[in-house]
Amino acid sequence: MKIAVIGGTGLIGSQVVKNLSTAGHEAVPHSKSTGVDIIGGQGLDEAVAGAGVVVNLTNSPTFDEASLAFFRTSMDNLLAAARRGGVGHFVILSIVGVDQVPELDYYRAKALQEKILVAGPIPYSIVRATQFMDFMDAVLSWTADADTVRLPATPIQPIASEDVADAVAEVAVGAPLNGIRNIAGPEVFPLDELGRITLSHKGDSRTVVTDPTAGMFAAVKGDVLTDKNARLAPTHYADWLS
Template identity: 55%
Template sequence: MKIVVIGGTGRIGSQVVALLRANGHEVVPAAPSTGVDTLTGEGLAEALKGADVVVDVSNSPSFDPEPALDFFTRSARNLFAAEKEAGVRHHVGLSIVGVDQVPDYGYYRAKVAQEDAVRGSGVPYSIVRATQFFEFIAPVMDMSTEGSEVRLTSTRLRPIASADVAAAVAGAAQGEPSNGIRNIAGPEVYGLDRLGEITLAAKPDGRTVVTDESAGLFAGMPDVLAGDDTVQVAATRYEDWLQRN
């Protein structure tokens, strides 16, 4: 199959490209750096010629509500117009577990709008919703650092390795459209503050974790980010991943 991966040079996309190529597919990584811009539509028609499947793992360059909403909705309009013109048979999108249950977080509202565009496109689809990536924990800690203290909420998360997310997305791309949502998560639930403690125990740098329910990106988040008993559980544990990275 010919599979076009939108965002194919990023953290998830590059791994999806590698997995699909290893399975013998013709894979086109599409990103502004390869001449494909979903915001303007530049390069889309050429990239999608003869494509069977489109995988969209692109992300907004901004987490602010208005720029994120503009990115996801404008990209979706251009992308689905090109997919219909090319006769694409399956669209695979990547989203976030619990995304439709956090209406007060503007970035999540933008992702919900993207999901709505997928469902309303008329192109057969599969949506993979993942929990927060392991790779996201250290940047969240850095953003929440004040002096030698890392101020984190106790928000429950069930983080997942990006490699496991890429494997799930690649698997969806090689299957039939589900016209539904698959939720995936890591094997264990932690408070964000506990994740910080585990990280600093493995990689001490002089900082300590302070639990502060008013601090950072996850302040005030409802308890929906760990998923429920229906999530499909990946194998990689955070502690094991830390030892290798």
């Protein structure tokens, strides 16, 4: 099967392409570097031509209000090209709890992406993942200074990017879900505790201060970024760190 992976050169996309290719599928990565512009529309018809499945793993360059326009335009363009090309299955990667954090512009933008897909003309699948283990360093950097890192105690259920790629590839070759599949890591941590574990593993002597107002995840109420009923991935955080 030919599968067009839009955003196929990124963290998740490159792994999805590798997984699909190893399984014997014709997985073709597309991105700006290959001449595909999902905002301007250039190269989209060629990218999806002959593909039975489109997997959209592109991401907004910003997390602010501009991300709403990015997902609206990119999804409109991709769905139109996929319809013209006769694509039978459209897959996106989203976030567990994305529709429950309207305070965050980026989460509202990802929720909009889902709504556009659901309302579109093509059978679809949405894979929602919890927070990537791979992004923990970035999370620490948002609220760090020379001596401390400030983090809220928001419950997080981190998942390895490799496990996310496995799940996306599995969904891509299956029948359209016309719904959502949640995937999550096997353990839940308060974000501040996850920060302490990460710094300790790295030999970083900075202190993690629990601050309910610090960083993007301060806007998250309760445990909406976790899901005990999700399909649990195999990789534990300690093993991933090692």
